[in-house]
Amino acid sequence: MQPAPPALAFAIRTVVVAASLWVATVLVSGIDLATGTTGARIGTLLGVALLFGVVNAVVKPIVATIGCPLYILTLGLFGLVVNALMFMLTGWLSGVLNLPFVVDGFWAAFWGAIIVSIVSFFLHLVIPDRLDNR
Known part of the structure; x- marks a missing residue:
């Protein structure tokens, strides 16, 4: 089986993170999505998912490298x-x-990050590996 084109895989991963962020807004008080229409909410979630991906790709490795002793x-x-x-x-x-x-606040972010990780994990179990190039 051929893997999906990179653009499709990127789009699928972005939608998975957006769906995970939506679940976090539903389950965690302190994480709010303050928009009116459904279309605006979906657009906001997709924008935040892209931003979340950039933060995790750029900032997180730097913090993880500096904080390596604390991880240990x-x-x-x-x-x-x-x-x-x-x-x-x-x-x-x-x-x-x-x-x-x-x-x-920190605790909303703490629980939100855990929920996003768990929901993303389960959604990626459902999606075939060839579609998100994992």
């Missing part, structure tokens, strides 16, 4: 804190870019 000292639990901080950064950058996505 805490047996990897520091990764949960880093994920929450990346989620908070995404919420802050969303505000800077006028995307109506709000993350209200």
